[in-house]
Amino acid sequence: MALLPALLIIWIWWWGPTFRYQDSIPFSEVTTRWLATVVIVLLVVSWIGLATWRRVKKLEALKLDVELAVVDPVRQDLDFQKRYLNYWKSQFIRHLNGHTKAVYLRPWYFVLGANQSGKHSLLKNTVNPLDIAPSDNIVNEQNIALNIQCLLTDNAVLFVPNGDLLTQPANQADKPQLYHRLWGDLLNWIKTNRPRQPMNGIVLTVDTLSLLTNSKEQNSQLLADLQMRIEEIRMTFNSRLPLYIVLTKLDLLRGFDSMYQSLDVQQRNEVLGVSFNQKAKSNWKKELNHFWSQWVGQMNSALPEMMLQRAEGNQRSDLFSFVRQIEGLQHSVCTLIDALLINNEQHNICLRGVYLTSALQIGQIDDVFSQTASEQYHLPTAPLTTWPINDSHPYFTTQLFSQVLFSEPNIAAENHYWVKKTSDSPISHHCC
Known part of the structure; x- marks a missing residue:
């Protein structure tokens, strides 16, 4: 040349x-x-x-x-996250045949939860989401970890942040405020790319066993982190959002198998939980107590017949143990909700319901009250049993997404500032 x-x-x-x-x-x-x-x-x-x-x-x-x-040691992490989000958006628009308003064609939901809260298992075994933008397709010479995943289902778009973005631990000495800044950039990206209605709802997953067994300090820290992240979402998006609380890993409570092993497929697919009345903004506790009393009452009524059907003595004690743990779980759930809604005087967060699930049966089964009693009286703790390795079945999840979580995308309000800006513009006045 x-x-x-x-x-x-x-x-x-x-x-x-x-x-x-x-x-x-x-x-x-x-x-x-x-x-x-x-x-x-x-x-x-x-x-x-x-x-x-x-x-x-x-x-x-x-x-x-x-x-x-x-x-700025965090700059490359922020850049990688933004490149991933932009790449996902381009693939999403392409998936919807290049529609000019593709971002509004399907509702967007946050699926939040601390690490090991069961959110990924819940999604994988229930809605089988599609990853249309694998992060491996993005140049990543520094091998930077991605802390957000965008997934697509038939009914919705799911934004699933890593649990570290919620709890924001200070374990990166060389990258101070890494998770805080990644979280802030994520919220701003969503608000910029979907300004009219940034989100349609928040699905919060909470590990049932951890909620019962964590120390008071651990739960207080977790609740403070969750409350802060939800408040940041509300302030960034300037809109009223529905909140769905999903308690996962119900199968790790001793007696779950004995209580629900006889359910058929149709019964396993049903929803276990309560949806709150939107008009009764302050009566969630009354509705929750009613559901819980009814649920525990149904289990107690079924106990005599179930005891006769269970030939083994340990299964009978498992039934009693499960009911006792569920009764104790109610107080923990109320404490959780109170913490999440502590600054919700204007009802900007619309609590829609509490639901209990078991996406798959795996891990160690615990008896909360037996372990607590052993620690209190300095008795040897009973050995923990483990779920056998076999085929798992989703319990109370199949209809949850289609009939509850994704069934009311229009509850979320539009961005207050976007509405005000568009209504004050000369074009909007001319159109009116």
């Missing part, structure tokens, strides 16, 4: 004087040959200058990246 201008100049001076074009000899004059030579030289110099300028700009950009990485 570099020899081409030199060969062209040699040709002009060697064969130019005899070159004919349409009965004329364009390079017969020495002046013409010199002019053509100068033009070629100028083009070569311009090309070299442009290539050098681009190279210098690239080196300056690389140097700036290195300097910014020192000054």
Whole structure:
């Protein structure tokens, strides 16, 4: 490529004087040959200058990246998350055939939960979401961890942040405020790309066993983190959002299998929980107590017949243990809700319901009250049993998403500031 201008100049001076074009000899004059030579030289110099300028700009950009990485060590993480979100959006629009308002064609939901809260198992074994934008397709030379996953279902779009974005632990000494800034950038990206109605709802997953067995300090910290994140969502999106609380891993309470092993497929697919009346904003506790009393009452009424059907003595004690643990769970759930709604005087968070699930049966089964009694009286703790490795069945999840969580996407209000801005614009007044 570099020899081409030199060969062209040699040709002009060697064969130019005899070159004919349409009965004329364009390079017969020495002046013409010199002019053509100068033009070629100028083009070569311009090309070299442009290539050098681009190279210098690239080196300056690389140097700036290195300097910014020192000054702001979180910058690359923020950039990677934003590139992933933009890539997902492009794939989402492509998936919907390039519709101009694709972001509004399906409702968007947050699926929040601390690490090990069971949110991924719940989604995988219930709605089988589609990952249309694998993060492996994005250039990631620094092997930066991605803390958000965007998933697509037949009915909704799900934003599933890593649990660290909720609890925001300070375990990254070299990257201070990493999770706080990633979380803030995520909220701002959603608000920017879906300004009219950023979200249609929040699904909060809580590990049932952890809620019962964690220390008071651990639960207080978790509740404070969850309350803060929900408050940040509300303040960023400036809209009223429905909140669905899903208690997961119900199967880890001793006696779950003995209580529900006889359910058929249709019964397992039903919803176990309570949806609160939207108009009775302050009566959620009354409705929750009514559901809980009814649920425990039904189990107590069924106990005599179930005891006769259970030949083994340990299954009979398991039944009593399960009912006792469920009775104690009610107080923990009320404490959870009170903490989440502590600053909700304006009812900006609409508590829609509490639901209990078991997406799959795996892990160690615990008896909360037996373990507590053993610790209190310094008795040896009973060995924990483990679910056998076999086929699991989802309990109380199949209809939960289709008939409850995704059934009312229009409850969420529009962004208050977006509505005000559009209503005050000259175009909107003209249209009115």
